[in-house]
Amino acid sequence: MNIRGFQKFTLVDFPGRMACVVFVGECNFRCGYCHNPCLVFDPESQPLISEDEIVSFLEKRKGKLDGVVVSGGEPSLRDGLEEFMLKIKRLGFLVKLDTNGSNPERVITAIRDGLIDALGIDYKAPSYKYNEIANCCAKDLSSKVRSIIKYAVDNDIFIDVRTTVHQRLLSRGDLTEMRTELSALGLREWTLQQFNPVEIIDDELLAAGTYSDTELVEIASSLPDTRVRGLSGIFID
Numbered sequence: 001m002n003i004r005g006f007q008k009f010t011l012v013d014f015p016g017r018m019a020c021v022v023f024v025g026e027c028n029f030r031c032g033y034c035h036n037p038c039l040v041f042d043p044e045s046q047p048l049i050s051e052d053e054i055v056s057f058l059e060k061r062k063g064k065l066d067g068v069v070v071s072g073g074e075p076s077l078r079d080g081l082e083e084f085m086l087k088i089k090r091l092g093f094l095v096k097l098d099t100n101g102s103n104p105e106r107v108i109t110a111i112r113d114g115l116i117d118a119l120g121i122d123y124k125a126p127s128y129k130y131n132e133i134a135n136c137c138a139k140d141l142s143s144k145v146r147s148i149i150k151y152a153v154d155n156d157i158f159i160d161v162r163t164t165v166h167q168r169l170l171s172r173g174d175l176t177e178m179r180t181e182l183s184a185l186g187l188r189e190w191t192l193q194q195f196n197p198v199e200i201i202d203d204e205l206l207a208a209g210t211y212s213d214t215e216l217v218e219i220a221s222s223l224p225d226t227r228v229r230g231l232s233g234i235f236i237d
């Protein structure tokens with residue numbers, strides 16, 4: 001699975017659950033605001049963590065944690081993802097998969113096989129600029145991402161759809177269009193995430209101005225069922 005990071009506890013990454021987070025290396029996107037560039041470009045720079053270590057940790061956390069978030073990087077690129085999630089499920093934990101949505105067939109099959117209880121997915125841009133913002137030339141990318149969201153909505157699978165917002169990448173008009181696209185899929189709640197000015201892929205975003213929390217909240221309040229998650233991971237209004 002190429003596990004290159006492990007967070008033993010989180011209250012914000014698996015909504016309503018106490019969880020830990022497993023981070024896998026490598027990604028097929030190059031989002032400018034990605035704050036895990038070492039996982040994307042150089043996962044080998046981080047210590048390799050074995051699945052046995054995770055399993056051993058979970059055995060000691062039965063009854064204390066509810067679930068495991070499998071995140072990245074992009075987990076759906078990894079061999080052995082399904083086997084790893086099955087191990088987690090057999091230990092009695094819920095699984096939330098964080099995915100960039102580029103691999104809908106694999107993710108939907110895993111849901112059908114009962115390996116995934118919840119999804120986290122970044123909806124990165126309106127369809128007309130999806131490839132540009134993801135820095136990925138994959139064909140039909142926005143359609144692929146939307147197909148996972150639609151599947152989750154239609155099948156009542158919990159899905160946390162969020163968008164990292166930087167003013168240089170997404171205008172107010174872009175955000176309005178994204179809300180329209182998500183509503184067309186039947187999605188209600190959508191979260192705008194504040195840009196996190198840490199070590200990222202595109203340094204120019206650090207120097208460029210972006211929306212303040214107040215501006216983001218004002219944008220969200222002009223759109224249906226849209227809220228803002230601040231840098232602490234807590235919703236703000």
Ligand code: SF4
Pocket residue numbers: 027028029030031033034035036040072073074100
């Ligand atoms: S999809 Fe996620 S992990 Fe991949 S480059 Fe974008 S923000 Fe980083």
